[in-house]
Amino acid sequence: MILLERKVPNKLLFANALVRRLDKNHEYFDYYVNLSNRLQAGYKGELFVDRQLIEITHPEKHFLLFNYECINEFGFSHQIDTLLLTPEFLLIIEIKNISGRVDYDEDKHQLTRTLIDATESFTNPFTQVKRHGQYFFRLLKRLKISLPIEYAIVCSNPSTIIGTIPKHPPFFHASGLQFYLNKLEAKHKSVVTHSKLIELSKYLISNLKRQEVKNNIDPSNIKKGVLCEMCNYKFQMHYKAGFWCCPNCGVRNKNAILQSLDDYRLLVNKYITNQEFRDFFGVDSMQVISKLLARLGLTSEGEKRGRRYIIPENIVERGPF
Template sequence: MIEKERTYPIRLLMYEALLERIIPNHPKTAFIEQDYRARRAGYRGELQTDYRLSFLPEKGFHIFRDLRLQDEKWHFQIDTLLLTLQYILLIETKAHSGTLFFDKHSEQMIQTKNDQEKSYDNPINQVRMQAWHLKRWLQNHKFRVPPIYQLVAISNASTIIKVSDHSLNNLIVKGDVLLSRVHPFDERTTTPIFTDKEARKLAKSLLKNHSPHHPDILKQYSLSADDLQKGVQCPACLSYGMNREKWIWRCPVCEHKSKTAHHKTVKEFFLLISPTIKNQTCREFCPGVSSKTIKDLLLSLSLPHTGTNKGRIYHMPPDIEIFFDSVKESHATRNSRTNTKANHHTNPR
């Protein structure tokens, strides 16, 4: 049973917004693009893991994807968690290509690609640390601690894996044989630790305590709002600085008109500047737009908010992608109804 689905990572949304907004020819653009490609490849690898595990029996497995919990003052994130009555299995997915050498003594993962070597944090240590945090989390929340197993799944089919010690082969698995490596854990631990009721209670608690992260991507690259292009972007020619005229936005470059061009701007503000927005901070991001217009536009989006009048603060929706997609659909429906009414009045039967 899928207890928690994997959604499109907010960090990837942030990268995409940043690459859209960053001023042209910025010296850090190439570096940001490289990181974005690597993270996107990692996400695709996680989706491959999800697909392979989708063939597990519906009954007997509680599957959590991209779970983030708090262990006292630390947070820890788990790519994939399988909860059964007998054990818990943690899977860390990596999408690296080329040749990967896992050195038990130096505890490094060394990638060789295009005749170049690069060292990475060892994912075996990562997943072991996740198990350590999870054990403490279970104890602090008064749950029994079952055996907690770990695997590192290499999702790229062409990747060659080498190890300095054969014992590491028990921890590292190619994605295409992942499913066959999960089933033996059932044979290793046959005595149930949880009852069905206890497993459901634990699953419910894991979901309740999931703590999404809102990273500061500008801080990550030592950037500020001054490194971003300001204003509403024209959906036609992609230039910035559309003008507000009555109920529409007009592009001064190509004369394109839009009623909803500000949706993307508000979304990018949430992703890049802050998870909260006020009238004043929105005006700073959209120079030349009046306070009243900003107020009307933010109200029209029906965003979560606190406070009233000038003290009103709008908050980023929990799932920003779904929220703005629904706003777009709602607006399209209203336009369709308006056009239907107009046609009815101009073309009566």
């Protein structure tokens, strides 16, 4: 059973919003284009591994939590790609999307990737999963649940060549997941009852804490307006008779506002007043915007001039309205 669905990571949404809204000459534009591409590839790889896991696990006795985030007792965060809870063991999975050849130097705690003629160093997934494991070891002890902790570092890119790598924690291709799970099931006898596993799941869900994305870009540096997707976000659309119209390609669209409001939420503020809406999206009439805000069905706080609307996280999925 999937207890926690994987969603598009906030960091990726944020990078995509900046790619749409930063001027191409801005000093960080190229950085965010690269970041967006890298995060997109990583997310795609995670979805690929998720599909394999969903297929080989048993929905009635296995619990899956995708992209689980929490804060430990010392106030530091854990971001775990995948958690698999079974009556026999708790499996921490780290997913790596690395092209080329990967090698690990145990003395230096260094993971390297070699392309045809370039070698670079990566975050060390071995230390990462072990740190998560130590957290779960303390947590399970506190909750008095005796469940063995297991690890896997799964490579989501089938073309990666896994070079010199330590035996533990195991690092393998997604195609090896079935074999690995069978091995773990044979190794551990059933130790935890279904109700204990549910208790642990509830605890984990109630302690879910997503990391906020830090925005270092001043809102004065981002492009205002509802931007035309057809024109690669180069042109600002005008609002006419209920439609957003592009002066360049002539497209008319009601829902273009949704993506733009999401950009506003990510890059400026999750609250917006009628005045701020008019300033940012270039509409003069307060009445027109009041009507539009009512149609969007956003929750509001405060009264009259002080009223502010809350832009929800799933605004893009709301359309068409």
